[in-house]
Amino acid sequence: MNRKQPDSREILRAHGIPASVQRIAILDWVRSVSSHPSAEAVFQALREEIPTLSRTTVYSTLHLFCEKGIVLQVPCNDSEGMRFDGDLRPHAHFRCEQCGEIFDFACASHEFSRQFEVPDGFTVRSSQVALTGLCPHCAATAPACKAHA
Ligand SMILES: [Zn+2]
């Protein structure tokens, strides 16, 4: 992972969150993966390393991180519910309709909302771009092209 960002302890301190061992581990792990894990996936990944970790702690910690803006929520409609992203650089999400994996597409700026006509009286505070389709792997294995049907 080549992310030139401050370490997790530093980020927690900067946001006024007491840096417990569990919080550091959760933030470290979420920032180190690009899989956009669900809360359940975070729990499964860390339960061996931190035997005292509970699902409730993982959920509430991720919720806190999102509230503070140090982790992003990636809405998606799998059964697993919300997924999380520790990469705060501007990027769009591409979700493969077949395998459900979420891929990052880099982009130059967070200001996606400039692309839209924002009606008077609305203040845009954040934006996310969600694209869907087939990843290269699934496209290669998809049944013959439906476009000609
Ligand atoms: Zn796929």
Ligand SMILES: [Zn+2]
């Ligand atoms: Zn992402």
